[in-house]
Amino acid sequence: MSLLNLTNPWLEITAADYEAHMFHPDVLQLQALNSIFQSQYEDYLPEKLIYIGICTGNGLEHVRPEVTRTVYGIDINEHFLKLCTARYGERIGSLQTRCLDLNHAYFSEATVDLVVVNLVLEFIDIERFIGQLRQVMKKGTVVSIVFQVRHDAPRISGSGVKAMDVLSGFKQEVDREFLEKQLHMAGLVRIREQSRFMGDGKELVRIDFRNT
Numbered sequence: 001m002s003l004l005n006l007t008n009p010w011l012e013i014t015a016a017d018y019e020a021h022m023f024h025p026d027v028l029q030l031q032a033l034n035s036i037f038q039s040q041y042e043d044y045l046p047e048k049l050i051y052i053g054i055c056t057g058n059g060l061e062h063v064r065p066e067v068t069r070t071v072y073g074i075d076i077n078e079h080f081l082k083l084c085t086a087r088y089g090e091r092i093g094s095l096q097t098r099c100l101d102l103n104h105a106y107f108s109e110a111t112v113d114l115v116v117v118n119l120v121l122e123f124i125d126i127e128r129f130i131g132q133l134r135q136v137m138k139k140g141t142v143v144s145i146v147f148q149v150r151h152d153a154p155r156i157s158g159s160g161v162k163a164m165d166v167l168s169g170f171k172q173e174v175d176r177e178f179l180e181k182q183l184h185m186a187g188l189v190r191i192r193e194q195s196r197f198m199g200d201g202k203e204l205v206r207i208d209f210r211n212t
């Protein structure tokens with residue numbers, strides 16, 4: 001399956017449906033991703049950060065304005081970005097959102113200290129993602145990635161929010177071996193790995209890489 005030729009279903013999903021799904025007691029991923037973002041942020045305290053697939057801004061309350069000069073938030077869904085800005089724009093004061101489909105466009109306005117990519121590689125072509133990284137990395141940039149390993153769990157967790165079903169034909173399993181090989185070829189070395197097991201049988205794997 002090539003994601004490049006498909007219409008991205010994230011454009012059809014409302015923020016209310018997304019958050020109801022992720023917050024559901026049988027999913028609980030919004031809460032897990034919030035605390036993962038907090039640790040990604042606090043582990044590196046970046047001056048400049050790109051949050052790829054920022055959605056409605058989960059975790060941005062942990063950003064410290066006295067430490068971080070700019071947060072670039074990238075997402076394909078402009079409604080998510082508007083809500084994100086309404087919620088966090090004033091509080092962190094350094095938020096710049098860009099509405100981009102990373103399967104077809106790149107952000108290339110700045111290089112950054114930290115790239116956060118949480119549960120997005122399921123929807124982005126891996127080679128495109130590497131191309132995006134090349135645009136924003138400098139020596140020492142950390143790329144922190146969270147992807148999901150399904151084990152026996154269903155592709156889309158059972159929250160009962162029907163609107164999320166549109167993702168099922170689009171979502172790819174992240175091929176860890178391929179991803180790591182591509183990152184290695186781009187000059188990144190693995191520096192940290194953690195796993196979190198979710199109640200529905202899924203595993204959230206966080207791996208951090210540093211550009212050498």
Ligand SMILES: C[S@@+](CC[C@H](N)C(=O)[O-])C[C@H]1O[C@@H](n2cnc3c(N)ncnc32)[C@H](O)[C@@H]1O
Nearest residue numbers: 010033053055058075076101102103118119123
């Ligand atoms: C599962 S959500 C990410 C959750 C979020 N990172 C968090 O921690 O709560 C996936 C996000 O990726 C965005 N996305 C999906 N495909 C994309 C693409 N091709 N380009 C840019 N953003 C995309 C979606 O709109 C959505 O906001």
